[in-house]
Amino acid sequence: MRKERILAGALQVFKKNGLDGATMDEIANASGFGKATLYYYFKSKEDVLTAILLDGWLKIWESLEPVIANQQSPRKTFVNVLIKIAENAQNRPGLFEFLFNVPKAIKIENQPWKEYQERLYSVIRGLLEDGVKSGEFPNINPNLMFKALGGLFMGLVFMGDREEPVTDKDVEKLLNQLITDPTISHN
Amino acid sequence: MRKERILAGALQVFKKNGLDGATMDEIANASGFGKATLYYYFKSKEDVLTAILLDGWLKIWESLEPVIANQQSPRKTFVNVLIKIAENAQNRPGLFEFLFNVPKAIKIENQPWKEYQERLYSVIRGLLEDGVKSGEFPNINPNLMFKALGGLFMGLVFMGDREEPVTDKDVEKLLNQLITDPTISHN
DNA sequence: TTATTTATCGAATTATTATTCGAAATTTAG
DNA sequence: CTAAATTTCGAATAATAATTCGATAAATAA
Known part of the structure:
Protein backbone atom coordinates (compact mmCIF):
# COMPACT_ATOMS: atom_id res chain seq x y z
CA MET A 1 0.00 0.00 0.00
CA ARG A 2 0.95 3.63 -0.55
CA LYS A 3 1.23 4.50 3.09
CA GLU A 4 3.57 1.61 3.68
CA ARG A 5 5.81 2.75 0.87
CA ILE A 6 6.00 6.24 2.26
CA LEU A 7 6.72 4.95 5.72
CA ALA A 8 9.51 2.75 4.42
CA GLY A 9 11.10 5.63 2.56
CA ALA A 10 10.73 7.89 5.54
CA LEU A 11 12.40 5.37 7.81
CA GLN A 12 15.41 5.24 5.53
CA VAL A 13 15.71 8.99 5.52
CA PHE A 14 15.12 9.39 9.24
CA LYS A 15 17.82 6.87 9.93
CA LYS A 16 20.25 8.45 7.51
CA ASN A 17 19.77 12.08 8.49
CA GLY A 18 18.26 12.03 11.93
CA LEU A 19 14.80 13.20 12.82
CA ASP A 20 15.39 16.81 11.92
CA GLY A 21 17.93 16.32 9.22
CA ALA A 22 15.27 14.46 7.31
CA THR A 23 13.39 16.68 4.86
CA MET A 24 10.08 16.00 3.25
CA ASP A 25 11.81 16.41 -0.10
CA GLU A 26 14.15 13.56 0.59
CA ILE A 27 11.40 11.41 2.01
CA ALA A 28 9.41 12.03 -1.15
CA ASN A 29 12.35 10.95 -3.28
CA ALA A 30 13.12 7.92 -1.19
CA SER A 31 9.56 6.71 -1.37
CA GLY A 32 9.10 7.54 -5.02
CA PHE A 33 6.34 10.11 -4.69
CA GLY A 34 6.05 13.81 -5.19
CA LYS A 35 6.36 15.90 -2.09
CA ALA A 36 2.75 17.00 -2.15
CA THR A 37 1.58 13.43 -2.25
CA LEU A 38 2.98 12.83 1.19
CA TYR A 39 0.51 15.37 2.47
CA TYR A 40 -2.27 13.56 0.74
CA TYR A 41 -1.61 10.59 2.98
CA PHE A 42 -0.23 12.22 6.09
CA LYS A 43 -1.11 15.38 7.91
CA MET B 1 33.47 32.94 32.38
CA ARG B 2 31.09 34.02 29.63
CA LYS B 3 31.45 30.90 27.57
CA GLU B 4 30.65 28.72 30.53
CA ARG B 5 27.51 30.69 31.23
CA ILE B 6 26.33 30.29 27.68
CA LEU B 7 27.11 26.60 27.71
CA ALA B 8 25.18 26.13 30.92
CA GLY B 9 22.15 27.93 29.54
CA ALA B 10 22.39 26.03 26.31
CA LEU B 11 22.50 22.71 28.13
CA GLN B 12 19.29 23.56 29.96
CA VAL B 13 17.55 24.46 26.74
CA PHE B 14 18.89 21.47 24.82
CA LYS B 15 17.67 19.18 27.53
CA LYS B 16 14.29 20.81 27.74
CA ASN B 17 13.53 21.10 24.04
CA GLY B 18 15.78 18.61 22.34
CA LEU B 19 18.60 19.44 19.99
CA ASP B 20 16.41 20.96 17.33
CA GLY B 21 13.66 22.25 19.51
CA ALA B 22 16.25 24.47 21.13
CA THR B 23 16.41 27.93 19.56
CA MET B 24 19.17 30.44 19.85
CA ASP B 25 16.61 32.87 21.24
CA GLU B 26 15.85 30.64 24.14
CA ILE B 27 19.49 29.86 24.73
CA ALA B 28 20.17 33.57 24.81
CA ASN B 29 17.45 34.07 27.41
CA ALA B 30 18.51 31.13 29.50
CA SER B 31 22.09 32.32 29.63
CA GLY B 32 21.20 35.96 30.15
CA PHE B 33 22.74 37.36 26.98
CA GLY B 34 21.41 38.87 23.80
CA LYS B 35 21.12 36.57 20.87
CA ALA B 36 23.86 38.26 18.91
CA THR B 37 26.25 37.85 21.79
CA LEU B 38 26.14 34.12 21.41
CA TYR B 39 27.67 34.58 18.01
CA TYR B 40 30.39 36.68 19.48
CA TYR B 41 31.54 33.66 21.42
CA PHE B 42 30.49 30.80 19.18
CA LYS B 43 30.47 30.34 15.47
C1' DT C 1 39.99 62.79 29.09
C1' DT C 2 39.78 60.74 24.71
C1' DA C 3 40.77 57.05 21.49
C1' DT C 4 40.61 52.28 20.81
C1' DT C 5 39.35 47.88 21.57
C1' DT C 6 36.13 44.57 23.38
C1' DA C 7 31.31 43.26 24.45
C1' DT C 8 26.58 43.59 23.90
C1' DC C 9 22.33 43.93 21.70
C1' DG C 10 17.63 44.06 18.99
C1' DA C 11 16.31 44.48 14.52
C1' DA C 12 16.89 43.13 9.76
C1' DT C 13 18.26 39.51 6.66
C1' DT C 14 18.62 34.96 4.84
C1' DA C 15 18.12 30.20 4.45
C1' DT C 16 15.81 26.37 5.05
C1' DT C 17 11.90 23.59 4.77
C1' DA C 18 7.28 22.41 6.09
C1' DT C 19 2.95 23.13 4.16
C1' DT C 20 -0.52 24.61 0.76
C1' DC C 21 -2.19 25.52 -4.01
C1' DG C 22 -4.04 24.78 -8.34
C1' DA C 23 -3.59 22.26 -12.09
C1' DA C 24 -3.04 17.80 -14.36
C1' DA C 25 -3.26 12.89 -14.67
C1' DT C 26 -5.35 8.65 -13.48
C1' DT C 27 -8.91 5.75 -11.95
C1' DT C 28 -13.70 4.54 -11.18
C1' DA C 29 -18.66 4.61 -12.09
C1' DG C 30 -22.56 5.21 -15.02
C1' DC D 1 -17.28 7.14 -23.79
C1' DT D 2 -17.99 10.88 -20.29
C1' DA D 3 -18.26 12.73 -15.74
C1' DA D 4 -17.03 12.50 -11.24
C1' DA D 5 -13.88 11.28 -7.81
C1' DT D 6 -9.31 10.14 -6.48
C1' DT D 7 -4.41 10.58 -6.78
C1' DT D 8 -0.36 12.90 -8.13
C1' DC D 9 2.68 16.64 -8.61
C1' DG D 10 6.05 20.86 -8.95
C1' DA D 11 5.80 25.44 -7.99
C1' DA D 12 4.36 29.05 -4.80
C1' DT D 13 3.73 30.34 0.06
C1' DA D 14 4.52 30.73 4.91
C1' DA D 15 6.81 29.94 9.06
C1' DT D 16 10.53 29.34 11.63
C1' DA D 17 14.77 30.18 13.30
C1' DA D 18 19.80 30.64 12.28
C1' DT D 19 22.90 34.16 11.19
C1' DT D 20 24.53 38.87 10.23
C1' DC D 21 24.28 44.01 10.66
C1' DG D 22 24.89 48.36 12.38
C1' DA D 23 24.67 50.54 16.00
C1' DT D 24 25.73 51.33 21.20
C1' DA D 25 27.78 50.62 25.58
C1' DA D 26 31.63 49.25 28.62
C1' DA D 27 36.14 48.53 29.50
C1' DT D 28 41.01 49.56 28.69
C1' DA D 29 44.93 52.28 27.40
C1' DA D 30 47.31 56.58 26.24
Whole structure:
Protein backbone atom coordinates (compact mmCIF):
# COMPACT_ATOMS: atom_id res chain seq x y z
CA MET A 1 0.00 0.00 0.00
CA ARG A 2 0.95 3.63 -0.55
CA LYS A 3 1.23 4.50 3.09
CA GLU A 4 3.57 1.61 3.68
CA ARG A 5 5.81 2.75 0.87
CA ILE A 6 6.00 6.24 2.26
CA LEU A 7 6.72 4.95 5.72
CA ALA A 8 9.51 2.75 4.42
CA GLY A 9 11.10 5.63 2.56
CA ALA A 10 10.73 7.89 5.54
CA LEU A 11 12.40 5.37 7.81
CA GLN A 12 15.41 5.24 5.53
CA VAL A 13 15.71 8.99 5.52
CA PHE A 14 15.12 9.39 9.24
CA LYS A 15 17.82 6.87 9.93
CA LYS A 16 20.25 8.45 7.51
CA ASN A 17 19.77 12.08 8.49
CA GLY A 18 18.26 12.03 11.93
CA LEU A 19 14.80 13.20 12.82
CA ASP A 20 15.39 16.81 11.92
CA GLY A 21 17.93 16.32 9.22
CA ALA A 22 15.27 14.46 7.31
CA THR A 23 13.39 16.68 4.86
CA MET A 24 10.08 16.00 3.25
CA ASP A 25 11.81 16.41 -0.10
CA GLU A 26 14.15 13.56 0.59
CA ILE A 27 11.40 11.41 2.01
CA ALA A 28 9.41 12.03 -1.15
CA ASN A 29 12.35 10.95 -3.28
CA ALA A 30 13.12 7.92 -1.19
CA SER A 31 9.56 6.71 -1.37
CA GLY A 32 9.10 7.54 -5.02
CA PHE A 33 6.34 10.11 -4.69
CA GLY A 34 6.05 13.81 -5.19
CA LYS A 35 6.36 15.90 -2.09
CA ALA A 36 2.75 17.00 -2.15
CA THR A 37 1.58 13.43 -2.25
CA LEU A 38 2.98 12.83 1.19
CA TYR A 39 0.51 15.37 2.47
CA TYR A 40 -2.27 13.56 0.74
CA TYR A 41 -1.61 10.59 2.98
CA PHE A 42 -0.23 12.22 6.09
CA LYS A 43 -1.11 15.38 7.91
CA SER A 44 2.45 16.43 8.62
CA LYS A 45 6.02 15.30 8.95
CA GLU A 46 5.44 14.54 12.59
CA ASP A 47 2.47 12.47 11.60
CA VAL A 48 4.74 10.37 9.39
CA LEU A 49 7.12 9.73 12.25
CA THR A 50 4.31 8.82 14.58
CA ALA A 51 2.91 6.43 12.02
CA ILE A 52 6.24 4.62 11.72
CA LEU A 53 6.47 4.25 15.46
CA LEU A 54 2.89 3.24 16.02
CA ASP A 55 2.99 0.69 13.26
CA GLY A 56 6.25 -0.73 14.57
CA TRP A 57 5.27 -1.05 18.20
CA LEU A 58 1.84 -2.31 17.35
CA LYS A 59 3.28 -5.10 15.25
CA ILE A 60 5.74 -6.10 17.94
CA TRP A 61 2.98 -6.18 20.45
CA GLU A 62 0.65 -8.22 18.30
CA SER A 63 3.33 -10.76 17.53
CA LEU A 64 3.98 -11.11 21.25
CA GLU A 65 0.44 -11.58 22.40
CA PRO A 66 0.22 -15.28 21.58
CA VAL A 67 3.58 -15.93 23.19
CA ILE A 68 2.44 -14.26 26.37
CA ALA A 69 -0.98 -15.86 26.35
CA ASN A 70 0.48 -19.33 25.93
CA GLN A 71 1.12 -19.77 29.63
CA GLN A 72 4.42 -21.39 30.50
CA SER A 73 6.90 -20.87 33.27
CA PRO A 74 8.12 -17.28 33.59
CA ARG A 75 11.58 -18.19 32.41
CA LYS A 76 10.31 -20.08 29.37
CA THR A 77 7.94 -17.30 28.46
CA PHE A 78 10.67 -14.79 28.97
CA VAL A 79 12.97 -16.63 26.61
CA ASN A 80 10.21 -16.90 24.03
CA VAL A 81 9.47 -13.21 24.28
CA LEU A 82 13.07 -12.33 23.62
CA ILE A 83 13.19 -14.72 20.70
CA LYS A 84 10.06 -13.24 19.23
CA ILE A 85 11.42 -9.73 19.52
CA ALA A 86 14.62 -10.81 17.84
CA GLU A 87 12.53 -12.36 15.10
CA ASN A 88 10.72 -9.09 14.55
CA ALA A 89 13.99 -7.26 14.45
CA GLN A 90 15.40 -9.55 11.83
CA ASN A 91 12.34 -9.39 9.63
CA ARG A 92 12.42 -5.63 9.42
CA PRO A 93 16.03 -4.69 9.85
CA GLY A 94 16.66 -1.11 10.73
CA LEU A 95 13.20 -0.48 12.07
CA PHE A 96 13.73 -1.88 15.50
CA GLU A 97 16.88 -0.12 16.39
CA PHE A 98 14.97 2.97 15.44
CA LEU A 99 12.01 2.06 17.61
CA PHE A 100 14.18 1.53 20.62
CA ASN A 101 16.32 4.61 20.21
CA VAL A 102 14.01 7.30 18.91
CA PRO A 103 12.14 7.83 22.15
CA LYS A 104 15.31 9.24 23.62
CA ALA A 105 15.34 11.95 20.97
CA ILE A 106 11.81 13.28 21.10
CA LYS A 107 9.23 14.65 23.49
CA ILE A 108 6.90 11.78 24.15
CA GLU A 109 3.53 13.13 25.04
CA ASN A 110 0.30 11.63 23.87
CA GLN A 111 2.27 9.38 21.59
CA PRO A 112 -0.14 6.61 20.70
CA TRP A 113 2.63 4.02 20.40
CA LYS A 114 3.83 4.71 23.92
CA GLU A 115 1.14 2.45 25.26
CA TYR A 116 2.40 -0.59 23.40
CA GLN A 117 5.96 0.11 24.40
CA GLU A 118 4.88 0.30 28.01
CA ARG A 119 2.90 -2.88 27.79
CA LEU A 120 5.94 -4.69 26.49
CA TYR A 121 8.20 -3.35 29.19
CA SER A 122 5.76 -4.14 31.91
CA VAL A 123 5.29 -7.68 30.65
CA ILE A 124 9.04 -8.19 30.75
CA ARG A 125 9.33 -6.72 34.21
CA GLY A 126 6.47 -8.91 35.32
CA LEU A 127 8.11 -12.04 33.97
CA LEU A 128 11.33 -11.19 35.74
CA GLU A 129 9.50 -10.63 38.99
CA ASP A 130 7.55 -13.85 38.69
CA GLY A 131 10.67 -15.74 37.80
CA VAL A 132 12.44 -14.45 40.87
CA LYS A 133 9.46 -15.33 43.04
CA SER A 134 9.20 -18.82 41.64
CA GLY A 135 12.92 -19.31 42.04
CA GLU A 136 13.61 -19.71 38.34
CA PHE A 137 15.74 -16.62 38.43
CA PRO A 138 18.17 -15.88 41.21
CA ASN A 139 17.10 -13.29 43.71
CA ILE A 140 18.19 -10.18 41.87
CA ASN A 141 16.38 -6.90 41.81
CA PRO A 142 14.25 -7.32 38.68
CA ASN A 143 14.74 -3.68 37.75
CA LEU A 144 18.47 -4.10 37.59
CA MET A 145 18.12 -7.29 35.64
CA PHE A 146 15.83 -5.49 33.24
CA LYS A 147 18.39 -2.81 32.57
CA ALA A 148 21.28 -5.18 32.19
CA LEU A 149 19.33 -7.38 29.85
CA GLY A 150 18.34 -4.35 27.84
CA GLY A 151 21.93 -3.63 27.02
CA LEU A 152 22.81 -7.23 26.34
CA PHE A 153 19.83 -8.03 24.26
CA MET A 154 20.20 -4.97 22.07
CA GLY A 155 23.75 -6.06 21.57
CA LEU A 156 22.76 -9.53 20.54
CA VAL A 157 20.07 -8.46 18.11
CA PHE A 158 21.19 -5.17 16.68
CA MET A 159 24.90 -5.02 16.81
CA GLY A 160 25.95 -8.17 15.12
CA ASP A 161 25.22 -8.45 11.45
CA ARG A 162 24.06 -11.98 12.03
CA GLU A 163 21.70 -13.37 9.46
CA GLU A 164 20.62 -16.46 11.36
CA PRO A 165 17.58 -16.19 13.59
CA VAL A 166 18.18 -15.89 17.30
CA THR A 167 17.51 -19.23 18.92
CA ASP A 168 16.50 -20.15 22.42
CA LYS A 169 20.04 -21.48 22.80
CA ASP A 170 21.31 -17.96 22.20
CA VAL A 171 18.95 -16.47 24.69
CA GLU A 172 19.68 -19.11 27.29
CA LYS A 173 23.36 -18.44 26.82
CA LEU A 174 22.69 -14.79 27.35
CA LEU A 175 20.81 -15.49 30.52
CA ASN A 176 23.44 -17.82 31.82
CA GLN A 177 26.21 -15.42 31.10
CA LEU A 178 24.37 -12.80 33.00
CA ILE A 179 22.68 -14.59 35.80
CA THR A 180 22.94 -18.05 37.11
CA ASP A 181 19.88 -20.20 36.93
CA PRO A 182 19.76 -21.84 40.36
CA THR A 183 17.78 -24.80 39.01
CA ILE A 184 20.54 -25.86 36.67
CA SER A 185 23.95 -26.97 37.75
CA HIS A 186 26.82 -25.61 35.72
CA ASN A 187 30.28 -26.96 35.38
CA MET B 1 33.47 32.94 32.38
CA ARG B 2 31.09 34.02 29.63
CA LYS B 3 31.45 30.90 27.57
CA GLU B 4 30.65 28.72 30.53
CA ARG B 5 27.51 30.69 31.23
CA ILE B 6 26.33 30.29 27.68
CA LEU B 7 27.11 26.60 27.71
CA ALA B 8 25.18 26.13 30.92
CA GLY B 9 22.15 27.93 29.54
CA ALA B 10 22.39 26.03 26.31
CA LEU B 11 22.50 22.71 28.13
CA GLN B 12 19.29 23.56 29.96
CA VAL B 13 17.55 24.46 26.74
CA PHE B 14 18.89 21.47 24.82
CA LYS B 15 17.67 19.18 27.53
CA LYS B 16 14.29 20.81 27.74
CA ASN B 17 13.53 21.10 24.04
CA GLY B 18 15.78 18.61 22.34
CA LEU B 19 18.60 19.44 19.99
CA ASP B 20 16.41 20.96 17.33
CA GLY B 21 13.66 22.25 19.51
CA ALA B 22 16.25 24.47 21.13
CA THR B 23 16.41 27.93 19.56
CA MET B 24 19.17 30.44 19.85
CA ASP B 25 16.61 32.87 21.24
CA GLU B 26 15.85 30.64 24.14
CA ILE B 27 19.49 29.86 24.73
CA ALA B 28 20.17 33.57 24.81
CA ASN B 29 17.45 34.07 27.41
CA ALA B 30 18.51 31.13 29.50
CA SER B 31 22.09 32.32 29.63
CA GLY B 32 21.20 35.96 30.15
CA PHE B 33 22.74 37.36 26.98
CA GLY B 34 21.41 38.87 23.80
CA LYS B 35 21.12 36.57 20.87
CA ALA B 36 23.86 38.26 18.91
CA THR B 37 26.25 37.85 21.79
CA LEU B 38 26.14 34.12 21.41
CA TYR B 39 27.67 34.58 18.01
CA TYR B 40 30.39 36.68 19.48
CA TYR B 41 31.54 33.66 21.42
CA PHE B 42 30.49 30.80 19.18
CA LYS B 43 30.47 30.34 15.47
CA SER B 44 27.11 28.65 15.28
CA LYS B 45 24.50 26.71 17.15
CA GLU B 46 26.25 23.50 16.28
CA ASP B 47 29.43 24.96 17.65
CA VAL B 48 27.69 25.52 20.97
CA LEU B 49 26.59 21.92 21.13
CA THR B 50 30.03 20.68 20.25
CA ALA B 51 31.54 22.84 22.95
CA ILE B 52 29.23 21.36 25.59
CA LEU B 53 30.15 17.88 24.54
CA LEU B 54 33.85 18.47 24.23
CA ASP B 55 34.04 20.20 27.56
CA GLY B 56 32.09 17.43 29.23
CA TRP B 57 34.03 14.50 27.83
CA LEU B 58 37.32 16.23 28.33
CA LYS B 59 36.60 16.78 32.00
CA ILE B 60 35.52 13.20 32.51
CA TRP B 61 38.67 12.01 30.87
CA GLU B 62 40.94 14.27 32.85
CA SER B 63 39.38 13.22 36.12
CA LEU B 64 39.90 9.59 35.16
CA GLU B 65 43.54 9.80 34.17
CA PRO B 66 44.95 9.63 37.68
CA VAL B 67 42.66 6.75 38.56
CA ILE B 68 43.84 4.83 35.55
CA ALA B 69 47.48 5.71 36.03
CA ASN B 70 47.43 4.60 39.64
CA GLN B 71 47.99 0.95 38.77
CA GLN B 72 45.99 -1.50 40.78
CA SER B 73 44.29 -4.76 39.94
CA PRO B 74 41.92 -4.54 36.99
CA ARG B 75 38.92 -5.07 39.19
CA LYS B 76 39.97 -2.40 41.69
CA THR B 77 40.74 0.06 38.94
CA PHE B 78 37.49 -0.76 37.28
CA VAL B 79 35.55 -0.05 40.44
CA ASN B 80 37.40 3.21 40.92
CA VAL B 81 36.69 4.26 37.37
CA LEU B 82 33.00 3.71 37.83
CA ILE B 83 33.05 5.59 41.10
CA LYS B 84 34.83 8.48 39.52
CA ILE B 85 32.35 8.65 36.69
CA ALA B 86 29.51 8.62 39.16
CA GLU B 87 31.22 11.44 41.01
CA ASN B 88 31.41 13.48 37.85
CA ALA B 89 27.78 12.81 37.17
CA GLN B 90 26.73 13.98 40.59
CA ASN B 91 28.78 17.14 40.45
CA ARG B 92 27.18 18.30 37.25
CA PRO B 93 23.77 16.78 37.24
CA GLY B 94 22.04 16.78 33.91
CA LEU B 95 25.21 17.08 31.90
CA PHE B 96 26.21 13.46 31.98
CA GLU B 97 22.97 11.93 30.96
CA PHE B 98 23.17 14.32 28.06
CA LEU B 99 26.71 13.29 27.22
CA PHE B 100 25.80 9.65 27.11
CA ASN B 101 22.59 10.01 25.18
CA VAL B 102 23.19 12.76 22.66
CA PRO B 103 25.46 10.75 20.42
CA LYS B 104 22.48 8.64 19.48
CA ALA B 105 20.74 11.69 18.11
CA ILE B 106 23.39 13.27 15.92
CA LYS B 107 25.75 12.51 13.10
CA ILE B 108 29.08 11.97 14.77
CA GLU B 109 31.74 12.81 12.29
CA ASN B 110 34.85 14.69 13.12
CA GLN B 111 33.44 15.38 16.52
CA PRO B 112 36.43 16.35 18.62
CA TRP B 113 34.93 14.89 21.80
CA LYS B 114 34.51 11.51 20.17
CA GLU B 115 38.13 10.74 20.89
CA TYR B 116 37.73 11.09 24.63
CA GLN B 117 34.60 9.05 24.63
CA GLU B 118 36.41 6.32 22.77
CA ARG B 119 39.36 6.42 25.10
CA LEU B 120 37.06 5.94 28.03
CA TYR B 121 35.24 3.05 26.44
CA SER B 122 38.42 1.36 25.41
CA VAL B 123 39.89 1.70 28.88
CA ILE B 124 36.82 0.05 30.33
CA ARG B 125 36.89 -2.73 27.79
CA GLY B 126 40.55 -3.20 28.50
CA LEU B 127 39.98 -3.47 32.22
CA LEU B 128 37.28 -6.04 31.67
CA GLU B 129 39.54 -8.07 29.42
CA ASP B 130 42.43 -7.92 31.82
CA GLY B 131 40.18 -8.81 34.70
CA VAL B 132 38.94 -11.86 32.86
CA LYS B 133 42.49 -12.90 32.00
CA SER B 134 43.70 -12.48 35.55
CA GLY B 135 40.71 -14.39 36.85
CA GLU B 136 39.27 -11.50 38.78
CA PHE B 137 36.22 -11.56 36.60
CA PRO B 138 34.54 -14.75 35.53
CA ASN B 139 35.13 -15.86 32.01
CA ILE B 140 32.49 -13.81 30.28
CA ASN B 141 32.76 -12.17 26.92
CA PRO B 142 33.99 -8.69 27.90
CA ASN B 143 31.88 -7.09 25.23
CA LEU B 144 28.73 -8.50 26.66
CA MET B 145 29.76 -7.52 30.13
CA PHE B 146 30.42 -4.02 28.86
CA LYS B 147 26.94 -3.69 27.47
CA ALA B 148 25.23 -5.13 30.48
CA LEU B 149 27.18 -2.89 32.80
CA GLY B 150 26.33 0.07 30.65
CA GLY B 151 22.66 -0.41 31.31
CA LEU B 152 23.12 -1.11 34.99
CA PHE B 153 25.50 1.66 35.69
CA MET B 154 23.41 4.26 33.95
CA GLY B 155 20.54 3.07 36.08
CA LEU B 156 22.54 3.42 39.24
CA VAL B 157 23.83 6.87 38.52
CA PHE B 158 21.19 8.59 36.47
CA MET B 159 17.86 7.09 37.29
CA GLY B 160 17.69 7.28 41.00
CA ASP B 161 17.46 10.72 42.55
CA ARG B 162 20.08 9.74 45.05
CA GLU B 163 22.01 12.56 46.63
CA GLU B 164 24.69 10.47 48.30
CA PRO B 165 27.84 9.74 46.38
CA VAL B 166 28.20 6.33 44.84
CA THR B 167 30.53 4.25 46.97
CA ASP B 168 32.70 1.30 46.14
CA LYS B 169 30.19 -0.76 48.12
CA ASP B 170 27.55 0.23 45.59
CA VAL B 171 29.73 -0.66 42.67
CA GLU B 172 30.80 -3.95 44.19
CA LYS B 173 27.17 -4.77 44.78
CA LEU B 174 26.49 -3.99 41.18
CA LEU B 175 29.26 -6.26 40.06
CA ASN B 176 28.16 -9.06 42.32
CA GLN B 177 24.60 -8.80 41.25
CA LEU B 178 25.67 -9.04 37.70
CA ILE B 179 28.56 -11.42 37.71
CA THR B 180 29.97 -13.68 40.27
CA ASP B 181 33.46 -12.95 41.41
CA PRO B 182 35.09 -16.37 41.48
CA THR B 183 37.64 -15.26 44.07
CA ILE B 184 34.97 -14.57 46.65
CA SER B 185 32.65 -17.16 48.09
CA HIS B 186 29.07 -16.12 48.49
CA ASN B 187 26.43 -17.59 50.72
C1' DT C 1 39.99 62.79 29.09
C1' DT C 2 39.78 60.74 24.71
C1' DA C 3 40.77 57.05 21.49
C1' DT C 4 40.61 52.28 20.81
C1' DT C 5 39.35 47.88 21.57
C1' DT C 6 36.13 44.57 23.38
C1' DA C 7 31.31 43.26 24.45
C1' DT C 8 26.58 43.59 23.90
C1' DC C 9 22.33 43.93 21.70
C1' DG C 10 17.63 44.06 18.99
C1' DA C 11 16.31 44.48 14.52
C1' DA C 12 16.89 43.13 9.76
C1' DT C 13 18.26 39.51 6.66
C1' DT C 14 18.62 34.96 4.84
C1' DA C 15 18.12 30.20 4.45
C1' DT C 16 15.81 26.37 5.05
C1' DT C 17 11.90 23.59 4.77
C1' DA C 18 7.28 22.41 6.09
C1' DT C 19 2.95 23.13 4.16
C1' DT C 20 -0.52 24.61 0.76
C1' DC C 21 -2.19 25.52 -4.01
C1' DG C 22 -4.04 24.78 -8.34
C1' DA C 23 -3.59 22.26 -12.09
C1' DA C 24 -3.04 17.80 -14.36
C1' DA C 25 -3.26 12.89 -14.67
C1' DT C 26 -5.35 8.65 -13.48
C1' DT C 27 -8.91 5.75 -11.95
C1' DT C 28 -13.70 4.54 -11.18
C1' DA C 29 -18.66 4.61 -12.09
C1' DG C 30 -22.56 5.21 -15.02
C1' DC D 1 -17.28 7.14 -23.79
C1' DT D 2 -17.99 10.88 -20.29
C1' DA D 3 -18.26 12.73 -15.74
C1' DA D 4 -17.03 12.50 -11.24
C1' DA D 5 -13.88 11.28 -7.81
C1' DT D 6 -9.31 10.14 -6.48
C1' DT D 7 -4.41 10.58 -6.78
C1' DT D 8 -0.36 12.90 -8.13
C1' DC D 9 2.68 16.64 -8.61
C1' DG D 10 6.05 20.86 -8.95
C1' DA D 11 5.80 25.44 -7.99
C1' DA D 12 4.36 29.05 -4.80
C1' DT D 13 3.73 30.34 0.06
C1' DA D 14 4.52 30.73 4.91
C1' DA D 15 6.81 29.94 9.06
C1' DT D 16 10.53 29.34 11.63
C1' DA D 17 14.77 30.18 13.30
C1' DA D 18 19.80 30.64 12.28
C1' DT D 19 22.90 34.16 11.19
C1' DT D 20 24.53 38.87 10.23
C1' DC D 21 24.28 44.01 10.66
C1' DG D 22 24.89 48.36 12.38
C1' DA D 23 24.67 50.54 16.00
C1' DT D 24 25.73 51.33 21.20
C1' DA D 25 27.78 50.62 25.58
C1' DA D 26 31.63 49.25 28.62
C1' DA D 27 36.14 48.53 29.50
C1' DT D 28 41.01 49.56 28.69
C1' DA D 29 44.93 52.28 27.40
C1' DA D 30 47.31 56.58 26.24
